[in-house]
Amino acid sequence: MKFCPTCGNRLISKLIDDTTRLTCKDEACGFIFWNNPVPVVAALVFYQGQYIIARNAAWPKNIYSLITGYLEQGENPEKAVLREAKEELGLEGHVHHFIGNYNFSEKNQLIIAYEVHATGDLKLNHELAEIKHLTPDELLQYDFHPLYITEKIIRDWQNHEQD
Numbered sequence: 001m002k003f004c005p006t007c008g009n010r011l012i013s014k015l016i017d018d019t020t021r022l023t024c025k026d027e028a029c030g031f032i033f034w035n036n037p038v039p040v041v042a043a044l045v046f047y048q049g050q051y052i053i054a055r056n057a058a059w060p061k062n063i064y065s066l067i068t069g070y071l072e073q074g075e076n077p078e079k080a081v082l083r084e085a086k087e088e089l090g091l092e093g094h095v096h097h098f099i100g101n102y103n104f105s106e107k108n109q110l111i112i113a114y115e116v117h118a119t120g121d122l123k124l125n126h127e128l129a130e131i132k133h134l135t136p137d138e139l140l141q142y143d144f145h146p147l148y149i150t151e152k153i154i155r156d157w158q159n160h161e162q163d
């Protein structure tokens, strides 16, 4: 971002509360670009005794992860994660448990991950190229590299299973 979205003046770097931030050059305007992270929900979907991982249509071959999506305005994350499972896989689900929150700082996102148990008839939408069905053991052994957030989510999921 180069220009102030409020008044159109140039943005400059300024130290605010010990953090360098982009702010409007015009002090009377006072715009500060906080760059708050965007929440993204992620579903580890359990379906017919196996876990589903998916390759997004925009991703390279062999890169699989969880079902993810943005929240709608006013939507809580539990609702959003079930809506994404419905939209992308065609499945009805319920939240089995919350896995964790993850800072994906490269993309300025906060990933909110859940295990979702789902039923119904699978029907992939255009966002997904392919899916894999993995047993719990296969899921634990699956190499998600370079998706280190997915690796972390699966490790935390495993720790929850062992509690």
Ligand SMILES: [Zn+2]
Binding pocket: 004, 005, 006, 007, 008, 009, 024, 025, 026, 029, 030, 031
């Ligand atoms: Zn301004």
